[in-house]
Amino acid sequence: MRPKTCVVTGSSNGIGRGIAERFGEEGCNVVVNYRSSKEAAEEAVETVEASGGSAIAVQADVTDIEQVEQMREAAHEAFGQVDVLVNNAGINQDVLFKEMSHEEWDVVLDVHLDGAFHCTQVFYDDLVDAEQGRLINISSIVGKGGNFGQANYATAKAGIFGFTRTLALELAREGTTANCVAPGFISTRMVEELPEKVKERIRNDTPLGRLGTVKEVAEVVAFLASDRSSFITGEIIDINGGKDL
Template sequence: MSMDGRTCVVTGAGRGIGAGIAEHLGSQGANVVVNYRSSGGGADEVVDHIETLGGQAITSQADVTSLDEVEAMREQAHEAFGPIDVLINNAGITKDTRFVNMSREEWDQVMDVNLGGMFNCTKTFYDDIWEASEGRLINISSIVGKQGNFGQANYAAAKAGMFGFTRTIAIELASGGSTANCVAPGFTRTDMLEEVPDNVKDRIVSQIPLGRFAEIEDIAHLVGYIASENSSYITGEVIDVNGGMDL
């Protein structure tokens, strides 16, 4: 499942799932553009790790809600590696509160990053993906987009919106031989999860048939497969990685 010669852009890759995806792709031989907005130190560490493994990577600071900044990231990627083959829309935020207390600003902020950022990046790199041999668009959603979650009406709506977007772009890309898929992780061991009280984590684990949280590697390895040429007959899918929570 070599990624030799393929160039990947991973948004929100300075930490968490995005960092794990970027490092895994780099370990498989891909050229990786490690996007970040504010986690510059983490992005540098991701690049260092990839280079230690013999891969090539660069950091690219861009706020995905700004089309101008995303277009500048494309120019930086092209200058370093040429047109890209794979775009992974991973950047996202949460602004959690019960809907009765949710402000329009909190709603708009989550929509702007999770959906607006996906639009900006896909729009900017669409021609690259279309023209690539075996181009790939991969959107990182969440189980919350399928099941909902208390206090996350904005996040759930945004992550659910990714499903329809992905399936539509899959249809539009198909005649060019490129694919679009969506990965929907369950609860995953990241810094964000560590902030959750232990009693809440225990309750969540009790609802997971496999009896554990996902590790970042569980998500990254699946994304690596979808990004490779081995997945050429998979498109328009929402692929769950949730330990059986959605059974």
């Protein structure tokens, strides 16, 4: 049985990298996508291969569909058909809504929503033709509850929920599943750089009393990509330590 081939967008760092490395532990073929962090992407490839998988690093800006098409060609050349697509690429441009420029609004929605649209459309036939096609979108707790200074990010992440549920309906007749993971506050470089008083407030507001880990998110994504999740589709799975209980 051939290894699954998994494309993880925005996987040179953070949650995306953790997902790529977890797929490597499963012995998968992994396409590590990056926009500008070439060195970090190459390090991720080394980690995936050291853990038993195969990997390539592919530069592609997900807001440019032609670059996404080139990423598909690279994936096909290296590994053949793609079985799993994880739409993880994202950015934030935090600013109070009253002061937010249209550019700051557009750039966040472009990466999160246009990026998911481009990648899913380009890899759609792969997912449909795969024996166990899996579409997994990474959203955020912020898409449900909003967050001060993140109107653009919250809107984009909320849009991923509707996108996931619609694709789940359309892909179901092909036997392909689509699910969404919505992490809470995870211990990534971006979160760790927050002021300590802000992190302390987050921990106090979380029933489990701590930040989540990248590994905890990656484990759920790995499950959704596996045959163990074959009757799960259209779901939004929260990984937030009980924060919205």
